[in-house]
Amino acid sequence: MGIRFAVIGSGPAGLYAALTLAQRAKVTLIEQNEKLGGTCVLYGCIPGKAMLKAASLSAQAERLGKRLEFAFNEAQALARRASELVSKGEEYLLSDAGVEVVHGRATLSGGTLRVNNETLRVDGVIVATGTKRPEGKASDDLPSLNDFHRIAIIGGGVGGVEYAWLLRKLGKEVHVYEAEDLLLPKHDPDLRRAVTSHFQKLGVRLHLKARARVEGNKVITEEGAQEFDVVLFSFGRKPNLEGIDVPTDERGFVRVDRYMFTGISNVYAAGDVTGSFTAHEAMRKGIVAALNLLGQRTAYDGTSVPKVIYIHPQIAYFGDVSNGDCVKVQVASLPRAVAEGESEGFVKVCFNEGRLAGTVAFSPEAEGVVTLASLMRGKRAEEILLEQIPHPSYLEAIWEAARQYLVKKGGVNSARP
Numbered sequence: 070m071g072i073r074f075a076v077i078g079s080g081p082a083g084l085y086a087a088l089t090l091a092q093r094a095k096v097t098l099i100e101q102n103e104k105l106g107g108t109c110v111l112y113g114c115i116p117g118k119a120m121l122k123a124a125s126l127s128a129q130a131e132r133l134g135k136r137l138e139f140a141f142n143e144a145q146a147l148a149r150r151a152s153e154l155v156s157k158g159e160e161y162l163l164s165d166a167g168v169e170v171v172h173g174r175a176t177l178s179g180g181t182l183r184v185n186n187e188t189l190r191v192d193g194v195i196v197a198t199g200t201k202r203p204e205g206k207a208s209d210d211l212p213s214l215n216d217f218h219r220i221a222i223i224g225g226g227v228g229g230v231e232y233a234w235l236l237r238k239l240g241k242e243v244h245v246y247e248a249e250d251l252l253l254p255k256h257d258p259d260l261r262r263a264v265t266s267h268f269q270k271l272g273v274r275l276h277l278k279a280r281a282r283v284e285g286n287k288v289i290t291e292e293g294a295q296e297f298d299v300v301l302f303s304f305g306r307k308p309n310l311e312g313i314d315v316p317t318d319e320r321g322f323v324r325v326d327r328y329m330f331t332g333i334s335n336v337y338a339a340g341d342v343t344g345s346f347t348a349h350e351a352m353r354k355g356i357v358a359a360l361n362l363l364g365q366r367t368a369y370d371g372t373s374v375p376k377v378i379y380i381h382p383q384i385a386y387f388g389d390v391s392n393g394d395c396v397k398v399q400v401a402s403l404p405r406a407v408a409e410g411e412s413e414g415f416v417k418v419c420f421n422e423g424r425l426a427g428t429v430a431f432s433p434e435a436e437g438v439v440t441l442a443s444l445m446r447g448k449r450a451e452e453i454l455l456e457q458i459p460h461p462s463y464l465e466a467i468w469e470a471a472r473q474y475l476v477k478k479g480g481v482n483s484a485r486p
Contacts, residue, residue, distance in 0.1 A: 071095055074362060075182055075191040077175045077313070080107025081348040082340025082355035083197035084159055089359035090195075091166040097191070098168050099175045099184055105163070106156040107199050108341070109348045112209035115155045116148030117231070120211065121379045123147055124238035128381040132410045141216050141239050148212040176312035180333055193335035193362045196313055196323060197355060200341045203305030205283065208232055210301070217298035218242055221288045223281055225252040227378055229303035230264065234380035237273050244274045244297070246281040246288060257390050257429045259397070259417060264384065264431060267413065308342045320344060327368040329358035337362055350374055373443040377436045382414045385439035388427025388446060395419040396470040396477070400432050403469075405461035409433070416463075418442065418470035423449050423478075425471075434463040442467050450474045 072094040076087045079100040087098045104111060123139040130137035163170055173185035177196065182189045202209050208228060220236055222229045225247030237243045245252070245268070251261040252268060252275070268275060282289045286297050308322045315331045315338060318324045322344035329337045337358035340351035350371060360367040378384035382400070400406045400414040414431040416438055428442035441464055445453060453471035458464050474480075 073097065073191050074193045074195070075099060075175075075189060076195045076197060077177070077182075078107060078197035078199055078340070078342075079105040079159065079170075080109050080197060080199045080340055080351060082199075082342075082351035082358075083107065083195070084162070084355070085352045086195045086197060086339055086355035086359040087163060087168045088166050089356050090362065091168050093363050094192075096166075096168045097171055097189065098163060099171050099173060101172070101174050103172065104156045105159045105170070106152070107197075108202075108209070109351075110155045110159065111152055112202075112212070114348050116152045116212045117208065117235075118379060119147040119151035120144040120239075121231070121235050124235050125379075125381045127238055139239060141241070144239055145212050145214075152212070174312065177336070178312075178314040180336060193337070195329075195355070195358045195362065196315060196331070196336065196338040196342060197340045197351075197358075198309040198313060198342050200306040201309045203302045203307075206299060206301050207305075208301065208303065214299065219297045220244070220299045220301060221246060221295070221297040222301050222303055223283065223288070224303035225249070225275070225277075226254060226304060227376075230268075230384075231378050231380060232301065232303060233268065233273050234271070237268075237271050242274070244276060244288075244295070246276045246279045246290070248278065248280060250277050257386065257417070259415070260384065260386070260429050260431055263414065267431075306341075306346075308344075310342065318344070327370075328361045328366065329354055329369060330361065335362065345371070347374070347376055373446045375436070375439045375443045377439070379436075382411070382432050383435035384429075384431050385435035386427070386429040387439055387443040388419070388425075389421070390417060390419045390427040390429045393419045393421035393426050394474060394477070396473045398466045398469050398473070400463075400466075403461070403463060403465060405463055405465070406433065408461060416466035416470065418467060418474070420450060420474055423451075425450070425453065428467070430466070432463055432466070438463050438466055451480070 074090045076083045076098045087096050090096045123144045127137050176183045219242045221244045225245050233243050233245050251265045253261045279290045316324045323338040339354035339358040357369045375387040397415050397417045401412040416430040419427045430438045450471040458468045
């Protein structure tokens with residue numbers, strides 16, 4: 070019969086764990102839902118980005134003095150189509166790799182795996198069951214909500230910011246309730262101030278330093294109560310571990326080491342269920358878990374993971390921007406931004422003992438800018454100046470920050486190569 074492994078869950082972690090294992094063994098992937106893809110494909114990343122694309126096109130047209138409007142139901146149709154296509158694509162990928170897909174409820178106890186009340190004999194298991202939505206309405210519901218006018222978003226963190234921007238650009242009256250005095254708690258102070266100001270200019274109604282209580286569609290604070298068409302929670306996801314008996318940490322997420330090992334023989338875990346919340350982290354963790362299950366000892370390293378908030382201008386960040394020497398390059402100073410009529414935002418690059426340690430960007434194409442910076446992590450500013458970065462581009466902000474850093478330190482004042 071040969072070696073057989075099982076993967077529980079078909080989100081990004083489960084998908085790439087299964088594809089990696091399938092190169093060396095027989096694999097059964099177990100998914101409770103009718104469709105494959107997990108939260109990312111069915112409710113989160115993919116449908117959300119489809120809706121955000123429509124809103125982003127509208128924002129860019131507005132900067133050029135044109136009007137391009139999408140109705141909420143048009144954006145929802147884009148979301149549903151994208152979700153369906155990516156989910157089908159996952160089916161084809163798994164089928165081509167020879168992965169057996171079983172739809173049903175999995176339980177795992179004492180290392181014994183059961184699916185639909187039948188024991189499945191395998192040589193190892195990867196738990197990639199993701200998270201459960203919070204109580205009440207969440208971003209999962211956006212592709213299927215009936216149209217509305219007024220919405221309250223509880224929480225001004227990453228999810229709250231992304232969906233508030235989207236819905237405002239789709240013409241909704243958006244209220245955000247946040248307990249702190251600025252949006253994006255625990256993020257870089259410069260970023261927090263810039264994004265909070267940007268949202269105020271957009272007409273998003275911010276209720277800051279607000280302790281909100283929700284009763285149905287009513288939000289109650291010290292200022293009084295307001296009624297909304299929809300109240301959406303942007304936080305509160307919990308690990309999806311019903312029927313899965315594995316060690317957990319104080320937050321309830323699966324406790325794993327650098328190798329994604331749970332401490333139970335031949336049982337590994339990966340993805341959001343381990344407490345990380347981006348699809349690319351999940352994908353990498355899934356691959357690492359699979360490699361270790363195959364006997365190829367591989368550690369997960371999350372020190373240089375770029376993270377992105379998809380609004381316009383985009384927000385992205387990685388590494389340490391709280392210490393060291395930081396240089397802030399204004400978007401308006403970049404020739405590409407001038408050409409495209411962009412003036413808002415900045416790219417902040419931080420150096421520790423002369424080496425690139427972290428970057429935060431509130432900028433068009435921040436996703437690419439910060440990804441490039443993360444790949445340059447640990448490089449000296451002098452080395453960065455030797456790189457030939459396309460001109461005109463937003464990527465140049467990294468090069469320009471290195472140049473300004475060296476000027477500030479009395480180093481070489483290099484002209485652009």
